[in-house]
Amino acid sequence: MDKLLVRGGRRLSGELRISGAKNSALPILAATLLSAEPVTLRNVPHLHDVTTMIELLGCLGVEVIVDDEMNVEVLGGSLSGCRAPYEVVKTMRASFTVLGPLLARYGRAEVSLPGGCAIGSRPVDQHLKGLAALGANVVVDDGYVIADDGGGLKGARILMDVTTVGGTQNLMMAAALAQGTTVLENAAREPEIVDLAECLIAMGAHISGQGTDTISIEGVDELHGAQHRIMPDRVETGTYLIAVAATGGNVLIKHARPQTLDAVLIKLSEAGAVIEQGADWVSLSMSRGRPKAVDIRTAPHPGFPTDMQAQFLALNAIAEGTSRVTETIFENRFMHVPEINRLGANIALEGAKTAVIEGVAKLHGAPVMATDLRASFSLVIAGLVAEGETLIDRIYHIDRGYERIEEKLVQLGASVERIRGGRMDA
Ligand code: EPU
Numbered sequence: 001m002d003k004l005l006v007r008g009g010r011r012l013s014g015e016l017r018i019s020g021a022k023n024s025a026l027p028i029l030a031a032t033l034l035s036a037e038p039v040t041l042r043n044v045p046h047l048h049d050v051t052t053m054i055e056l057l058g059c060l061g062v063e064v065i066v067d068d069e070m071n072v073e074v075l076g077g078s079l080s081g082c083r084a085p086y087e088v089v090k091t092m093r094a095s096f097t098v099l100g101p102l103l104a105r106y107g108r109a110e111v112s113l114p115g116g117c118a119i120g121s122r123p124v125d126q127h128l129k130g131l132a133a134l135g136a137n138v139v140v141d142d143g144y145v146i147a148d149d150g151g152g153l154k155g156a157r158i159l160m161d162v163t164t165v166g167g168t169q170n171l172m173m174a175a176a177l178a179q180g181t182t183v184l185e186n187a188a189r190e191p192e193i194v195d196l197a198e199c200l201i202a203m204g205a206h207i208s209g210q211g212t213d214t215i216s217i218e219g220v221d222e223l224h225g226a227q228h229r230i231m232p233d234r235v236e237t238g239t240y241l242i243a244v245a246a247t248g249g250n251v252l253i254k255h256a257r258p259q260t261l262d263a264v265l266i267k268l269s270e271a272g273a274v275i276e277q278g279a280d281w282v283s284l285s286m287s288r289g290r291p292k293a294v295d296i297r298t299a300p301h302p303g304f305p306t307d308m309q310a311q312f313l314a315l316n317a318i319a320e321g322t323s324r325v326t327e328t329i330f331e332n333r334f335m336h337v338p339e340i341n342r343l344g345a346n347i348a349l350e351g352a353k354t355a356v357i358e359g360v361a362k363l364h365g366a367p368v369m370a371t372d373l374r375a376s377f378s379l380v381i382a383g384l385v386a387e388g389e390t391l392i393d394r395i396y397h398i399d400r401g402y403e404r405i406e407e408k409l410v411q412l413g414a415s416v417e418r419i420r421g422g423r424m425d426a
Pocket of ligand 1: 022023024026093094120121122123124125126127128162163164165166167188306307329330331373374401
């Protein structure tokens with residue numbers, strides 16, 4: 001199992017190019033199942049999860065061509081299967097987004113229930129309830145969602161009880177080929193939803209209201225081939241901004257879309273960063289030695305993203321003052337707290353939802369364990385500011401969502417090294 005060795009104490013500075021967004025690329029790859037014609041995707045990040053999704057498309061009988069710049073051409077044609085097996089879905093929850101497209105195009109789907117994961121129980125009831133409202137027959141049998149289109153999906157008004165990103169995506173894709181109009185209310189407003197809608201529109205779908213909480217989808221008979229460029233990864237952008245801020249450095253980030261990151265940029269400014277931005281770039285320089293402690297409360301977009309909570313908590317760990325970080329989206333997303341405390345931070349959990357952070361002037365390197373994707377990067381940030389060496393175990397979590405992490409950090413002047421292989425931990 002690979003580990004990451006971080007030697008702390010260097011101020012990060014320089015320029016960085018942001019990759020395509022993982023959380024956009026995954027559902028958009030699933031959306032290609034809706035067309036019999038080729039769909040070409042550009043700016044696809046080279047990540048473990050993307051490879052898994054491409055493998056899943058292969059299992060369903062779709063041919064995919066990837067060039068050396070990660071332009072991905074999904075050839076379409078007819079599907080040869082409709083089963084997304086447990087072995088795939090358990091490694092990546094986003095594979096559940098093939099459910100909507102399979103039902104809409106193939107008329108039948110067998111998709112393993114994703115089950116819980118490290119950050120929470122993550123049910124899919126809203127996906128299933130919405131598909132049933134579109135006329136699908138849905139049963140859960142032996143851990144699989146088995147569904148058919150009930151003779152053809154039909155548009156409906158669906159008011160979701162919970163704002164869900166994956167649920168909104170699954171229903172938007174299913175409704176794209178349903179008969180009549182679907183209105184999704186209390187829909188997720190995340191930029192990745194907008195990116196998916198734009199790709200579907202390029203494929204011939206009739207969608208409006210994406211980016212608001214009410215999305216209308218007028219079903220069409222079929223979707224056609226298209227080209228789409230995956231949006232820049234807002235979480236990767238925010239993560240590097242926080243890492244640079246924590247080290248007191250400065251950075252110019254290119255190929256980004258800072259307007260998708262307002263809540264994080266505002267909090268970084270409150271912490272003492274000077275931020276400038278244009279349409280596709282954002283720069284940060286730290287105006288003070290130590291950041292100022294800032295309270296955070298996660299919320300669906302446009303609130304502060306849960307996917308940036310762990311990284312900001314690491315920044316608060318070395319800030320001047322006391323802060324409270326409240327997680328409202330997932331029930332178990334503080335597993336990084338005991339690990340950051342191993343480096344000398346002073347963070348206490350107040351119930352399951354709130355961390356109280358007394359900023360400390362210094363952290364000290366120590367061996368730590370990554371527990372999930374975003375939590376892993378919070379350990380990298382803590383390691384970058386700690387004195388001495390921090391060895392982060394189980395970094396396969398990081399490789400799921402951060403492209404060429406060592407290369408990008410080294411480019412900014414960090415001392416980071418991947419230690420390959422080693423004993424498999426229990
Ligand atoms: N929920 C339900 N019922 C449902 C669906 C969701 O109760 O049917 C609950 C979940 O349990 C959770 C909340 O609603 O408490 C939000 O879950 P959501 O469905 O919005 O999350 P997701 O679609 O499973 C995506 C991202 C996550 C990100 C969340 C929230 C992808 C592939 N994943 O997950 O990203 O944290 O939205 O923004 O897009 C990550 O990249 O590290 C990551 C975890």
